[in-house]
Amino acid sequence: MTAIYDDALRPFGIVAPQFSLLVLIAEWAPISRSELGRRSRHDRSTLTRNLRPLIVQGWVAEGTPAGDGRSRPLSLTVEGDALLRRAASAWSSAQSHATHALGNESVDDLMNIARELALRAA
Template sequence: MQHEPNGTVELDRLADQSLSSQIARNCLVTRARQISRVLTSVYDDALRPFGIVAPQFSLLVLIAEFGPISRSDLGRRNHHERSTLTRNLQPLIAQGWVAEGVPASDGRSRPLSLTHEGEVLLKSAASAWSAAQSHATQLLGENGAHELMNIARDLPLRMV
């Protein structure tokens, strides 16, 4: 597949291939979602004994790192839609791992923070996370894992 300097695929050069075939082989979102599903499965399997899944664990880590943090700031930081963030936060709050603080001066935002139980869970699951991290790095290769981290680091914060 030929790529133009601006990064677009020149579809006309491969007229013998169907459009869907060209897209199926070269679609970045398809590949990124495949990688995401495989990596999520690796982390989910490792974290399952702790009663948590990878997206929830990621939220725990972000809340521990940046909390107290508002839902909107957490969503921007992790590129979550509001409904997805709420769906992943509900079990963390219900289990007592995350607490919502009293409303801020604006009366709307309720800062999220880890509870003592959430901190214990994070420490307890750290070795499972480490094993999953090693497995994921093996799957991607050292260079692939490093490049993935660099790409993620360079993404802008979500604006909405």
């Protein structure tokens, strides 16, 4: 299923996990890497691998270190916000494609499983 989303997002230079990070950063910014990892349930290496290209491309900015000298809050740049807005229609199209491929009942089942896993992890 991830391939459906990755294919839709390819013209924007991102993959599904990166799009998800852009959405989360937009929602929670400014947010530290560790907090983003906790909220997205990514381990440190996965988060770094998916976040690095977003920073290199100038879509996500790391702020100056906080009072502890370590935490560098993340936020979207103007370019990152524009990318997120442009890619949103591709994401919606991919969701429609995935729903059509799986069927509404299967999508509902998957969403229920995801909610249950999130509750267990909390």
